[in-house]
Amino acid sequence: MVQTAAAMEAYNAYWVNSVIPGANTMWMVLILILAVIALWQARTFVSKF
């Protein structure tokens, strides 16, 4: 199944008032950045403790 037009419209409606440009994809970028930082900190933590 693919997303219906109504579902995509509802999804896009969430980001319309965002203060961040391209918010409908930027949230994923932010999560990836945070995840990489957390993994890096976890690696550092394992090597020091």
Added chain:
Amino acid sequence: MDLKALKAQESKRKISKGYMWALFCAVFWGIWYLPGTVVWVLNPFDEMYSAIAETGGDGTALIITAVLITAFNALTVMLALMLWNGVLGKYGELGRTLKEFHPCSKWFFLASIFGGPMAILGSFIAMGFIGGAFAAVAALLYPVVGSVLAYYWYGEKISRRAAIGIGVIIVGGVTIFGGGLLTELSSGNVQWIGYLGGLMAAAGWGIEGAIAGKGLDISEPDVGLTLRFLGENIIWWIIIVPILAIVGYPMYSFALQAFEPFTMLVLIFAGITFGFCYVCWYKSFPLIGVGRGQGIGNLYGLFAIIFIFLFFGDVPQWTILVGGTLCVIGSFVMFTEETSALETLRGE
């Protein structure tokens, strides 16, 4: 540098890392609300909700759809945790801990019962029968349950300062959701099952933290948490989803439809944020104790408001700003505690 100074320095490093992990937990938990909110409008969950609501009503539709979303969330959390353990080179440790059921992994399977069906389902019941703000406020009370249980069960010390910090963060959280809470409670249509759900959320996460604290005495947090989610996946996919299908809900047909690329992408991001949030939560417990870890973790309410403002554009009310300030003050009360007070987390 003498031995005493070295010990104090090591203790200070350990505590600062503990607070860092608890803060990471709060950030990931806060940002989880983005995929956790938008996934509801995507196929097949929107259609599942409408189909069940037609025959069973909105409350039932919300809970049954929530079960399927939570089951998928647990599945993608497992994927995120396998990545986490892979990066840290802990697959060997994972196998060793899994085999040691009696001394070790039993705690994490037990934690999955309280954290999964009890806390998460309770939170959804509170959300469905009273409202989102009530569910959030009820969940914010879990550090009280966690720290009291950890104190009486295995004598975890909770200083006066830490108790004040946890209390201020809880008051801040209640203030954040206060406006919505009053509206929901004054609607006059509140059902007792919603309160039961709120109690399940607070008790479930609190008990989970205390049990995890016990299990983490003899195992690594990264692998311990992975086993906890293995337990949760078993509960959802082998027990609850099949039972609901037998009862007559269309669980499998909608579950198969969820393997749609965009829905899976959103679920994977929900899994990353939820999984990493949980693993950071568990990592903080042995370093700063269950009470402090859960107290700082409660800052998720503040981070959720910040991310929702940034990405959804929902401008916070003044009560949210007052509550947010209280959360920050409560955190500082805890962060600035003398590290000597945290050298031993358990009472002698």
